[in-house]
Amino acid sequence: MSDPSRYVLDTNVFIQAFRGYYAFDIAPAFWRALVRQASNGRLLSIDRVRHEIEQGKDDLANWAVSNFHRWFASTAESDVIESYRNIMRWAQAQPQYSEAAKRQFADENNADSWLVAYAEAKGCVVVTLEQLDPNVQRNIPIPNVCRAFRIDFVDTYAMLRALGVRLG
Secondary structure, rough: OOOOOOEOOOEEEHHHHHHOOOOOOEEEEEEEHHHHHHHHHOEEEHHHHHHHHHOOOHHHHHHHHHHHHEEEEEEEEOHHHHHHHHHHHHHHHOOOEEEEEHHHHOOOHHHHHHHHHHHHHHEEEEEEOOOOOOOOOOOOOHHHHHHHHOOOEEEEHHHHHHHOOOOO
């Protein structure tokens, strides 16, 4: 049975793959698979993730601009903005998180809150390497927000399996 989900990727999916287990010289098939799945409408990311990647000014930034630029969706759509507002209200109302965590989550340069907002507005599954942590106070993990808003989230491996990607 095929998985009809559409996946939206967090910055850490790209960066951790690039810096380690799927480096360009080790696993070029991973990067080709991302482009192929994006071309098929199965995965994408958002403009704010692209911005975080481009801050690296490295081969990953070059790849994002040259090979994946079409699949960084805009967060400037009204449904995404409305979802973002709801997520911000929720985050600010949570006594569990420190004020510093709330400020970091609301920072305009932080893609996390926008990623979750996009997923909620567009019905996507979030792909992140962050872990659910019900007791954390120092930051607001993406999976915690996803759980609060009933948004599905998976890691890179679960996404690859669900998409039927084979790298061999």
